[in-house]
Amino acid sequence: MNNFDYFRAASVQEAIGLSVEEDDAKYIAGGTNLIDLMKYNLTDAHTLVDLTKIRDHHEIQELPDGGLRLGAFETNAKTAWHPLVEGRYPLLSRAILAGATAQIRNMATNGGNLLQKTRCYYFYDANVPCNKREPGSGCSAIGGYNRIMAILGTNEHCIAVFPSDMCVALAALDAVVNVEGPQGARSIPFADFHRLPGNTPQLDNNLQEGEIITGIDLPANGYAQNYSYLKIRDRNSYAFALVSVATGLKLEDGHIQSARIALGGVAHKPWRDEAAENFLKEKEPSVPVFREAAEIMLAGAVGYEHNAFKIELAKRAIVRNCMMALNPETQVPGAGPSL
Known part of the structure; x- marks a missing residue:
């Protein structure tokens, strides 16, 4: 150092x-x-x-519109276990608790979680080319060992994935990120906060120079009745997701009135597809219906030599997680439908 x-x-x-x-x-x-x-x-x-x-910006407080504001400087642990988060946004609580270790969650802050760097092997190895570390040098992962890399939103510049669990749930919940900087305060819709690699893979988000995240706003609808977070990884503790899925469903008279599905471990940012979510509206939930939504969501996926398996894995994870969201009590190890 x-x-x-x-x-x-x-x-x-x-x-x-x-x-x-x-x-x-x-x-x-x-x-x-x-x-x-x-x-x-x-x-x-x-x-x-x-x-x-x-x-300032440590507290978790209710908003006038019925939503919730998460202080950016509050820890992940205190956020996950906060009664308002557990009760009204259990999807977010589950996602946070699926990440890292208890010791790290006790230190890590909500704002910092959004700013994580990729865990790509080649990014951390200064002896090999990496466009994210040194723009224009090349992407070693494309021709290298790419088992954990992205299958959506990639290009020739970068196939790294964004590692956060918390952010997958925040994407599904349509959160808003509040920031302050030299030019004043502004709010950024969560979908616009992180970036795909494009021609600037070294840029992970759309923060401007000197800006600080001060809070994260959650909308009133937390999908607290029908939700599920599924994280598929190589081992059951302290491992980043191969694929993760955050699902929130609003059901009425046995039909889906609205659906939110976000994927982690598959792209440079948490991944949502409005076409897949809109397809589910007014449908009666079932494995075939969720499978069709999964096909829509993965339609543009591209696998590389070692990670092509993630395409089918992601589809199955979406179906399983949507079925689990119908009955959140199934969210225990080993539970859920066999797909």
Whole structure:
């Protein structure tokens, strides 16, 4: 690790001011990803601006429209176990608890979760080309060992995946990200927060220079009656998803009135497909109906030498998770329909 200067900000505005004044400044809260990046010399932060002592933006509070605001500086653990989150947004609670370890969740913050870097092997290996680390150098994963890589939204520049579990649920819930920066405050729909690789794979999100995430707003409808989060991974603890699915259904008279399905582990950002969700409207839930929605959602998927299996895996995961959402009590290890 390189030497760096350290400042502890007392307010968001002070932190923003420090980021503008100091050389190569980075914000730090839980530090569960940033410290790794510094150890691997993957970030050139010469200044760290600590946000943990800022009193604002820790709380979880109800909004006038019936929604919920998650403080960006609150930890993942306290968020997952908060009574309002557990009761009204159980899909989000389940997704958070599926991620990392208890120790990391105790440190990691909500805002930091949105800013995670990919866990691509080649990104972390400074001895091989990586467009995300060094734009224009090439993507080693395309011709290399790519079992964990993306199957949706890829191009010749990058096939890395975004690793967060929490963000898959936030995508399904249509969250909104609140930020503040040198140009003032703004709100970003969650679907517009993260980026696909395009021609700039080194950019993971649409934050502007110096902006800080201050909160995450959830809409009033938390799909608390029919929901499920399914994470398929190589081992049952401390592993990133090969495929994950967040599903929320609103049922009325035995038919689907609205559906939300988001995928993780398959793209450069949490993946949703409105065509698949719209297809489910007014349908009677069943395995064949969910399978057709899964086919729509994976229609553009492209597999590589070692990860083509993820296409069928994702389809089956969607069907299984939608069926589990019909009865959330089935969400225990080994439960759920055999598909």
